[in-house]
Amino acid sequence: MLKHTLIILGVLVLFIFLSSTSGSSELTFSFSNPSFSGTGQSSHYLTIENIEHTRQAAIDARRKAAADKVISDAKNTAVAKFKANIEARFYTALAKQITDNVFGTDGLQQDSGTFTSPVGGEVVVWTTPSSTGNVVVTVTETDGTVTTFTMPKEDNS
DSSP: OHHHHHHHHHHHHHHHHHHHHOOOOOOOOOOSSHHHHOTTHHHHHHHHHHHHHHHHHHHHHHHHHHHHHHHHHHHTSHHHHHHHHHHHHHHHHHHHHHHHHHHOSSSOOOSEEEEEOTTTOOEEEEEOOTTTTEEEEEEEOTTSOEEEEEEESGGGO
16 A cells, blocks of 8 residues: 555656646637738738739630630631632732833833722722832722832833
8 A cells, every 4th residue: 555655646746746847828819811810911912913813814825825726727728728829829910910011111011000909909009100210009908008119110120
């Protein structure tokens, strides 16, 4: 029994010793989210704004890439390539005819003329004012845009 008493007394002394060395502090609560605590709130909002902006920019880039792919695919069809090739050859032949009419030496030369494109409806007018020695070519597009070229006639004959 003495042995049990000594063990109980030893445990009691140990418990008293440990309880006197342990410290405690006041329990406090604080929010860890800056939206509630206010600490670091502006940088928190800025981070959220940057994440939203980056996400929206990625969505917009994907939409633009998809739209560009649709346009590119439409231009790369066999029919579209054939149409572009025919139009290019047509405009090349037209440019040659106008050049022959303006600068020609084989009796086809004309001092002025007008041509309306059957493809796009553009109007090409050329004149050779006798006082300047130049050729003036004016192209009026269907939207009203006017482009004028002036070149010396002597350099091209």
